[in-house]
Amino acid sequence: MENSEILNQIVKKEFNLPAQLISQDAITNAYYNYEKIEEITKWISERVTIRPKIGIICGSGLGEIANLVQNKEEIQYADIPEFPRSTVHGHKGVFVFGHLSNEPVVCMQGRFHPYEGYSTALCTLPVKVFKLLGVKLAIITNAAGGLNPNFSIGDLMVIKDHFSLPILSLQHPLVGHNDERFGPRFVPITNIYDKKLRQILHDCGKELNLDLREGVYGTISGPSYETVTDSLFYLRNGADCVGMSTSHEATVACYCGIKVVAFSIITDKVAIEYDAEDGSDHNEIVKIAKLKAKDAEKLVSNFIQKLNQNLLE
Numbered sequence: 001m002e003n004s005e006i007l008n009q010i011v012k013k014e015f016n017l018p019a020q021l022i023s024q025d026a027i028t029n030a031y032y033n034y035e036k037i038e039e040i041t042k043w044i045s046e047r048v049t050i051r052p053k054i055g056i057i058c059g060s061g062l063g064e065i066a067n068l069v070q071n072k073e074e075i076q077y078a079d080i081p082e083f084p085r086s087t088v089h090g091h092k093g094v095f096v097f098g099h100l101s102n103e104p105v106v107c108m109q110g111r112f113h114p115y116e117g118y119s120t121a122l123c124t125l126p127v128k129v130f131k132l133l134g135v136k137l138a139i140i141t142n143a144a145g146g147l148n149p150n151f152s153i154g155d156l157m158v159i160k161d162h163f164s165l166p167i168l169s170l171q172h173p174l175v176g177h178n179d180e181r182f183g184p185r186f187v188p189i190t191n192i193y194d195k196k197l198r199q200i201l202h203d204c205g206k207e208l209n210l211d212l213r214e215g216v217y218g219t220i221s222g223p224s225y226e227t228v229t230d231s232l233f234y235l236r237n238g239a240d241c242v243g244m245s246t247s248h249e250a251t252v253a254c255y256c257g258i259k260v261v262a263f264s265i266i267t268d269k270v271a272i273e274y275d276a277e278d279g280s281d282h283n284e285i286v287k288i289a290k291l292k293a294k295d296a297e298k299l300v301s302n303f304i305q306k307l308n309q310n311l312l313e
């Protein structure tokens, strides 16, 4: 049977309506249902011995966080049946399993972004795979443009909350029929970026002499960067930086009962004056992120060392 025919049958069964009438996120969630994600997880689990408790998502240029992983076992996204591929520079497209600070982890060297053409639900498929692998904590990282005038390029910012216009306007990864085996229909996300975990990150920052900032991550869909008015809107509404990822991943992790801690590397300064020059350039962003990857590595490994075991149960 043709793939499109299979998809139509799935949508017909779930909605009793033609696929053309149903949103992309809902279709994705119908296609990648619990059983399909179980199959993907089984395929992966059969090829690695590590059973990770921590899932790490590496942002643009931050794949080197996986350098510290010991006893590495790698799986290319491209080899996994029905798994999306990474298409963005600075995102390799590899799962790295192993031990980091003696804890079993899986690192995603590469994430998926909605602007690559993947529905928001598809971008968060790996988070549901994390859940079925037994992951209890997600460490999410990204490269972001600094809005807060007090931020400098190269700063590390602990994310205390996000503000996502795409999510608020229904580019939401949990649209569609809900499967309670993953999580509840209505998800409370007031404390999505766990306060205790943020404090542990700050403690690590102090110990490592890293001057960590804290702030709100504003999400745009991309792939164009923000206009000055977009930026001013986000800044006036409490965002400290802006990027094109993270918030939908954190939302799905929270939904699945996975604790979340996240930080951004401020890779560029976003223009907030109308006559400013255009400052955002992806190659430059990846370059800056790579320059700061060592600090990110140290922060992640120190953070895992400091984790109380009961946070992983």
Ligand SMILES: O=P(O)(O)O[C@H]1O[C@H](CO)[C@@H](O)[C@H]1O
Pocket (backbone or CB within 6 Å): 058, 059, 060, 061, 088, 111, 113, 141, 142, 143, 144, 222, 243, 244, 245, 246, 281, 282, 285
């Ligand atoms: O969020 P990560 O994946 O770090 O990447 C950031 O860098 C890219 C823009 O340069 C966008 O994808 C933005 O989200």
Ligand code: HPA
Pocket (backbone or CB within 6 Å): 143, 144, 145, 146, 220, 225, 226, 242, 243, 244, 267, 268, 269, 270, 280, 285
């Ligand atoms: O300035 C930015 N805007 C949006 N996304 C980004 N990711 C890194 N820098 C930026």
